[in-house]
Amino acid sequence: MNKKNFYKSYSIGIIGATGKMGKEIISELNINSTYTILDKQIILTLGPSYSSSSKFNIKEVFESNDCIIDFSNKSLLNLILDTVENNPKPLIIGTTGWDPNDFSDKLKRCSNLTPIIIAPNTSIGSFAQKFISLQLASIIGEYSDIDILERHHRNKKDSPSGTALELKRSLEEKLKYNNKNSNKSSNLIPILSCRSGSIVGEHTINFTTDNEMITITHRVFDRKAFVQGVIKSVLWLLCKELYFQNNLSENCIDGVSISATPGLYTIDNVLEL
Numbered sequence: 390m391n392k393k394n395f396y397k398s399y400s401i402g403i404i405g406a407t408g409k410m411g412k413e414i415i416s417e418l419n420i421n422s423t424y425t426i427l428d429k430q431i432i433l434t435l436g437p438s439y440s441s442s443s444k445f446n447i448k449e450v451f452e453s454n455d456c457i458i459d460f461s462n463k464s465l466l467n468l469i470l471d472t473v474e475n476n477p478k479p480l481i482i483g484t485t486g487w488d489p490n491d492f493s494d495k496l497k498r499c500s501n502l503t504p505i506i507i508a509p510n511t512s513i514g515s516f517a518q519k520f521i522s523l524q525l526a527s528i529i530g531e532y533s534d535i536d537i538l539e540r541h542h543r544n545k546k547d548s549p550s551g552t553a554l555e556l557k558r559s560l561e562e563k564l565k566y567n568n569k570n571s572n573k574s575s576n577l578i579p580i581l582s583c584r585s586g587s588i589v590g591e592h593t594i595n596f597t598t599d600n601e602m603i604t605i606t607h608r609v610f611d612r613k614a615f616v617q618g619v620i621k622s623v624l625w626l627l628c629k630e631l632y633f634q635n636n637l638s639e640n641c642i643d644g645v646s647i648s649a650t651p652g653l654y655t656i657d658n659v660l661e662l
């Protein structure tokens with residue numbers, strides 16, 4: 390490896406490593422551990438305690454890694470956040486089925502200590518779908534009924550999906566459905582959920598008037614789509630300044646922390662247009 394270009398190696402811990410998403414992330418990091426930003430090489434290695442479910446210990450995952458990725462189950466979230474408070478490390482929460490409002494105090498404390506990304510959908514296509522839907526909402530939202538349909542594999546535990554809930558939240562916020570001046574009352578965007586076969590993930594937003602309809606569908610064929618966004622998120626957390634700037638001097642890289650500052654973030658911050 391060209392030493393001049395080499396930057397740093399980071400160890401990655403995965404919570405939920407034996408699950409569908411965990412395995413996909415491990416497969417990506419086994420094939421492709423070196424990522425280049427500008428002329429710097431960033432090596433992401435799987436940490437020592439990422440895999441064995443029998444020896445699984447969240448405290449150990451945090452102690453032995455530089456950045457933690459969670460794709461597990463909402464039942465672990467309390468413990469994960471308690472662990473962050475004692476051992477703050479950059480964290481990506483991909484797990485869905487929980488409401489950030491139920492954890493607001495803990496999230497506030499933890500995100501004062503370390504950067505945390507909450508991302509119910511890490512695929513770039515989903516980000517684009519939300520972006521376009523919000524634009525559409527500002528054009529025809531006032532005149533149309535909006536509904537969201539989501540379809541996932543039969544083993545998915547939560548319903549509605551985290552992505553559908555986030556689409557509903559952001560569309561309702563955009564359209565100010567809670568605003569007394571609006572002719573729409575609150576909670577007007579219904580979500581229909583279907584669990585069937587091995588569908589990886591599908592979200593449709595319909596804008597329907599009396600005479601016409603616009604439909605925006607995002608369909609994931611392969612979980613690699615989610616993994617792509619996970620890797621971008623890891624690089625963003627660990628090397629944010631490098632990620633966005635074109636002209637970092639060697640001094641800045643060697644002498645100054647270039648990671649994201651503590652705070653609560655979303656995938657929108659990572660994929661910023």
Ligand SMILES: NC(=O)C1=CN([C@@H]2O[C@H](COP(=O)(O)OP(=O)(O)OC[C@H]3O[C@@H](n4cnc5c(N)ncnc54)[C@H](O)[C@@H]3O)[C@@H](O)[C@H]2O)C=CC1
Nearest residue numbers: 405407408409410460461462483484485508509510511615
């Ligand atoms: N943000 C995103 O883009 C995506 C989010 N997800 C979400 O990620 C989560 C995981 O999804 P999958 O990998 O499909 O699920 P999965 O069921 O295949 O895997 C879950 C993993 O978590 C572990 N786990 C669950 N409960 C646990 C506990 N109490 N203690 C220790 N380990 C535990 C399991 O052992 C397994 O390794 C779900 O909440 C899902 O909705 C899934 C795909 C994409």
Ligand SMILES: O=C(O)C1=N[C@H](C(=O)O)C[C@H](O)C1
Nearest residue numbers: 485509510545550551552590
């Ligand atoms: O459980 C899944 O599989 C998925 N979960 C996420 C969600 O709940 O939105 C994202 C994706 O659609 C797949």
